[in-house]
Structure formats: structure tokens, C-alpha cells
Amino acid sequence: MTRRHQQIAEVLRRAITDGHLPLGSALPSETELAATHGVSRGTVRQALAALLAEGLIGSRQGARHIVLSTAPSQSFTALRSFAQWARAGGHSPGGRVLEAVRGAADGGEAALLQLAPGAEVLRVWRLRTLDGAPVLLERTVYAGWIAEAVEALPADCESVTQALLDSHGVVFAHGEHHLDAVAAGTADARELRVRRGSPLLRVRRTTTTAEGRPVETSDDRYRPGAVVFTVRNSTQANPLARTPAD
Amino acid sequence: MTRRHQQIAEVLRRAITDGHLPLGSALPSETELAATHGVSRGTVRQALAALLAEGLIGSRQGARHIVLSTAPSQSFTALRSFAQWARAGGHSPGGRVLEAVRGAADGGEAALLQLAPGAEVLRVWRLRTLDGAPVLLERTVYAGWIAEAVEALPADCESVTQALLDSHGVVFAHGEHHLDAVAAGTADARELRVRRGSPLLRVRRTTTTAEGRPVETSDDRYRPGAVVFTVRNSTQANPLARTPAD
DNA sequence: TAGTGGTCTAGACCACTAC
DNA sequence: TAGTGGTCTAGACCACTAA
CATH class of the missing domain: 1.10.10.10 (Winged helix-like DNA-binding domain superfamily/Winged helix DNA-binding domain)
Known part of the structure; x- marks a missing residue:
């Protein structure tokens, strides 16, 4: 309704x-x-x-x-889920898991996920493709309580967001994103097919459920020229903030 | 009140x-x-x-x-104005004009500023410093109707935003920002003191008055590690969008 | 000066959560 | 089931814009 x-x-x-x-x-x-x-x-x-x-x-x-603007804006779902965003734009999303290992959360991860230091987490590297071309390398850390559900997903699972919602009713409701630029490291260069040192757009983000419980935190690196992030702001609504880096 | x-x-x-x-x-x-x-x-x-x-x-x-979060968010003014943002964070802003020339708007500029192609615009290059260190190179295009006011400003004017408000009552009320990463060109490298090809965070933005009249459009390039942009979003408020690059 | 958006009130009912 | 937020109404007054 x-x-x-x-x-x-x-x-x-x-x-x-x-x-x-x-x-x-x-x-x-x-x-x-x-x-x-x-x-x-x-x-x-x-x-x-x-x-x-x-x-x-x-x-x-x-x-x-x-x-003020005639360009349509996107839903949170389309933003949060790479696969759903890609399909909404008429593109064909793909991806595969490069690595998935359990480990202990370090201090930073524990703080972001609101866990005790040393708590078990699941680290997953995923390569995302758009129309067959690699555009994004995700290094995601999942909180322990969701790890089993993530491990159960097929390696070529298109939409993790959708799969976790269907299987466990986990809703991704809020996100905080930090954007900056970094040089491609060895692994970035190999997977994204760019030269080492090339500029990449980095988005570090943490996602929580509607109850405010952190689910995952991730370091996403986009190939230059593949994706642009857009923000509209004003004196009446100000979503974007700029902070000095550490 | x-x-x-x-x-x-x-x-x-x-x-x-x-x-x-x-x-x-x-x-x-x-x-x-x-x-x-x-x-x-x-x-x-x-x-x-x-x-x-x-x-x-x-x-x-x-x-x-x-x-959901305990970090304070910033006002639009602090975001829009480099000088006011820097001072709000306890830093010391600086800057100088590298170049300022009048010219005819090309097709893209005319569209962004809602002008007729070939209309007169003012192009300004500005280097911005934070605590003495160069952090940002701005390539700004001003609409013709505001050009005279901008040219009248001193070359080391700290806050263009504030100056235009005080002298002409021009309020920057709305902005659209596009973020991606680019490699530093020759001029970028020279002014920001980085190597050519280094990653830079690029923010292309257009600012309008409260009436929706475009004032300026700009290509801003931030030195890596100097500034991070933050966006919070959710199913309830979704300011951030991700779009495929052309 | 007429019209418009910004603010605020005091109600009402419903859908949903937590217990 | 009691409490909570989401939705909606029908008013009122004020600050501001535009002609």
C-alpha cells in the first residue's frame, strides 16, 4: 500500500x-x-x-x-547493491570471490563493527564486473554473526545484499561512506587490469541494519573512469561532508 | 530568532x-x-x-x-566554503589566484551554467592551502553576470563565498558534486607538489543560488591523503548516487 | 498588498514493535 | 496488549516574495 x-x-x-x-x-x-x-x-x-x-x-x-535538477535520483537499494544498481542502469553485473577467510578483528575493524577486539570476523575479497569488464575490487569484513550466511553463498553470487535478505532477513538499512583517492597496489592492479600506481577511487564504508547493528565494513576500489559518485546538497539538505584525512 | x-x-x-x-x-x-x-x-x-x-x-x-552515529555533521556553508570549513576544523586556510581570464563558454560549460553557447565566462585557477601545505587546485568557471565581482576580489582572498555574499548578496544555496579519481597532470603535479600521474580525488561541481541560477562550475582536485569526503545514507534518506562514467 | 511557504497546534487512526 | 512511530486533517499565524 x-x-x-x-x-x-x-x-x-x-x-x-x-x-x-x-x-x-x-x-x-x-x-x-x-x-x-x-x-x-x-x-x-x-x-x-x-x-x-x-x-x-x-x-x-x-x-x-x-x-533545481531534472536528473532522477537513485534508491538506497540501488546504491547499496552493486548488482541491483547495475541492472537498474541496463548493465550486466558479474563478480566472483577471490578469497574468503575467517580471522580476528583488529582494533579498527572491531570499532567499526562495534565488536570486542579479537572477535571473529570473515574477510572476503570480491571482484565485480560490469558488462564483463572489471570495475571494482571489494575487501569486505563481515561481523561474525553473519559469517556463516555469507560463506554459504555461491562464489559467483551476483547480489549478496539480496541473498542475505532472502535467506536470513538481514536488511541493509544505513551506510556511512568515506571517499578518497589512492594509488593501485599490486593486487589492485592485477585484478582491475590497470598499472600499479594508477589512480583509484576508494570508498570505505560501513553498513548497519535498521536496528543500528553493524553488518559489514568494506574497502572498495573503483577503476578510474568506470564509476562516478554524485551528491546533491544545499542549505536545506546537506548529506555531504568533507574532513581532513589523518 | x-x-x-x-x-x-x-x-x-x-x-x-x-x-x-x-x-x-x-x-x-x-x-x-x-x-x-x-x-x-x-x-x-x-x-x-x-x-x-x-x-x-x-x-x-x-x-x-x-x-546511529555520534559524529557531528557539517553545515552546508562549511562544506561549500573551503575557508570556512578549514577554520571550523581549527586549521588555517590560505590560497592564491594562479590565473584569471575571460573567455567564451564551450558547450559543456554553457549547459552546466544554463547559458547560451559562446556566452562570456570567467575562468579562474586557484591553489588552496591548509596550514601552509597545498591541498587543492580549483579550476572554476564563473557565469558572466558575476565575473566583475569575482575579478574585484584580492588575489589572496581567503573566502570567495563570503566575499561575494558581503559585496553582492550572492548566496550559494545548492550544489551538485561528482566525485572520481584522476591522475595528476603536469600543472596539477607542479602546484600540488606531487609526482605526475599521482592519484587525485576530483570533484566536479556546479553551484546555484537559491533561485536556481547557476553561479559557477568547477573542477577541484585534492592531493591524496589531504581530505576525505563523507556521506551518510539510508533507506530513509539517500543523498548519494553512483553512476557509470561516460 | 496579495499570495506563498515556514511554523505550530490538537486532535485522530493505523501499522508495527516489544514484551 | 500497551506503547510507539507513521500518516493525515483542519485549522491558525507569521515572515517573506513579487507585483
Whole structure:
């Protein structure tokens, strides 16, 4: 069952991406939208808040909402899951496990996964391909409580996210991502088919369930020119932060 | 004048960063918060929505809000302005203009700045330093209507953002950022004091006013190890997107 | 000055969680 | 089953924009 505010948001989203509401144009007033959709103004504002957070529209007190961007934004699922993201874009995802070993969490890993130092973890290296070409090398550390479920997956499992949801009901709900650039090491170069020292986009991330329980932390390295990360931000919604490196 | 919902959000934010509400703990119920602050539940929900968007807390229907992260997030101003970001972190920002020339917008620039192809633009190269060390090379293209104001700034102007606000009332309200990694070119290497071919974090961004009018577009390259970008996202708020490169 | 978005209230009902 | 968050309503007043 979809909620009224989600329906209204979807109608407006479609009007923007379809070009009925071109870049820079003004939306109908909140009162008008409430009348045409037969809801109260509060519900309309809930729908507009979603588009505001996506960076599609901007607002100023006293003036109507305006269209800031016409590019659709992606769902969290598409972002979190390489396979689902690839398929959503019409590409063919692939991948295989290079290595999977159990070990003891070091200090940093334990802190990120909220475990005791030395607790058992599962380390997995995965190579991801897009339309057959290697684009991403993942070095993932899973918390011990999920290790068995991960080990049970086939080596060429396309979507780990989807598999863990289906088999164990584990939902990836929140993520924190740190982006910077590094030079390709020996293993990076071999697997991604680039020269040693080539620039790679590194994304270090930690994912937790809806309850806030950390599931995995990962060091992902993208081949240059393969993938671009996009963030929209504003005075009204500010997801992106910049921090000095250690 | 600060709003009631902003005050409540600030109280909760402080309780989280101070450790009174530790990682994983539950917040008071919305009804309790409404009673203790003497406001309606709607106002409390407005405050919680802000923390939700910042990734500090998570929520599930039927369960209380929980603390997901204790790291403070930054304001848009700190993100947008290199100087203000540096000072907020206790660092000393610096910088100088390497070059500033007027020219005609090429096709890509015109599209990003919503100008007619061939319209006049101002191109500025700026080197930014943090505590004396070069960390960032900016190649910025300003729309013609703001060019004169930018040219009037001193070459060692610390905060262009602040200067344009003070002198012309131009507010940088929205931004779109694309992040990837590139190899340092000859000019990059010379100014940032790295070897040619070294990995650099590249951020291509376009900034607009609150009215949605593009002000500038820029290609920023960060020295490796100097700065890290952080994004928090979730099923409830998803600012980050990943797109295949062209 | 008329219209618009921002804020806030005081209710109501439902879906879901935790016990 | 009691409590909680998610949704929605129908008002009200204020700050701001645009003509």
C-alpha cells in the first residue's frame, strides 16, 4: 500500500523528469496541490520534503518551489547493491570471490563493527564486473554473526545484499561512506587490469541494519573512469561532508 | 530568532555528540519529548526529521528512534566554503589566484551554467592551502553576470563565498558534486607538489543560488591523503548516487 | 498588498514493535 | 496488549516574495 504523500511525490517526480516541469520552473502552490490531490496541506508538504531531500527542487519562504535538477535520483537499494544498481542502469553485473577467510578483528575493524577486539570476523575479497569488464575490487569484513550466511553463498553470487535478505532477513538499512583517492597496489592492479600506481577511487564504508547493528565494513576500489559518485546538497539538505584525512 | 524545532534538534544533537545518548541507545518517545519541551508532537517530529536527514538517528515504525552515529555533521556553508570549513576544523586556510581570464563558454560549460553557447565566462585557477601545505587546485568557471565581482576580489582572498555574499548578496544555496579519481597532470603535479600521474580525488561541481541560477562550475582536485569526503545514507534518506562514467 | 511557504497546534487512526 | 512511530486533517499565524 502506497501512502498518499508518496503518490503525490511520484507524480511530481515524473512531471520533473518528463519535462512537464522544466529546469527553473515553479511548481503549483502547496494550496493548489492540496486541492488537486484532495489532501491537506500537511500531506503535500510531506511529499515536497522528499523532493527537497533528493535535491530535485528548492524552496524559499514567500516564493514557490522551483525545479533545481531534472536528473532522477537513485534508491538506497540501488546504491547499496552493486548488482541491483547495475541492472537498474541496463548493465550486466558479474563478480566472483577471490578469497574468503575467517580471522580476528583488529582494533579498527572491531570499532567499526562495534565488536570486542579479537572477535571473529570473515574477510572476503570480491571482484565485480560490469558488462564483463572489471570495475571494482571489494575487501569486505563481515561481523561474525553473519559469517556463516555469507560463506554459504555461491562464489559467483551476483547480489549478496539480496541473498542475505532472502535467506536470513538481514536488511541493509544505513551506510556511512568515506571517499578518497589512492594509488593501485599490486593486487589492485592485477585484478582491475590497470598499472600499479594508477589512480583509484576508494570508498570505505560501513553498513548497519535498521536496528543500528553493524553488518559489514568494506574497502572498495573503483577503476578510474568506470564509476562516478554524485551528491546533491544545499542549505536545506546537506548529506555531504568533507574532513581532513589523518 | 531560532525556531522551536531547531532548538529541540540542537538539544538532541548535543546529547548525542556529548555521549548522553550513546551509540545504539533509544531516544525518548515523541510524546515524551513533546511534553518535556512543551510543544506538539508535530514540532518534535520536525526536529527528529533533521537528525534523520543527518544520519545521526534511525527510525522504525513501532520502535523508538535509535542513535546511529555520534559524529557531528557539517553545515552546508562549511562544506561549500573551503575557508570556512578549514577554520571550523581549527586549521588555517590560505590560497592564491594562479590565473584569471575571460573567455567564451564551450558547450559543456554553457549547459552546466544554463547559458547560451559562446556566452562570456570567467575562468579562474586557484591553489588552496591548509596550514601552509597545498591541498587543492580549483579550476572554476564563473557565469558572466558575476565575473566583475569575482575579478574585484584580492588575489589572496581567503573566502570567495563570503566575499561575494558581503559585496553582492550572492548566496550559494545548492550544489551538485561528482566525485572520481584522476591522475595528476603536469600543472596539477607542479602546484600540488606531487609526482605526475599521482592519484587525485576530483570533484566536479556546479553551484546555484537559491533561485536556481547557476553561479559557477568547477573542477577541484585534492592531493591524496589531504581530505576525505563523507556521506551518510539510508533507506530513509539517500543523498548519494553512483553512476557509470561516460 | 496579495499570495506563498515556514511554523505550530490538537486532535485522530493505523501499522508495527516489544514484551 | 500497551506503547510507539507513521500518516493525515483542519485549522491558525507569521515572515517573506513579487507585483
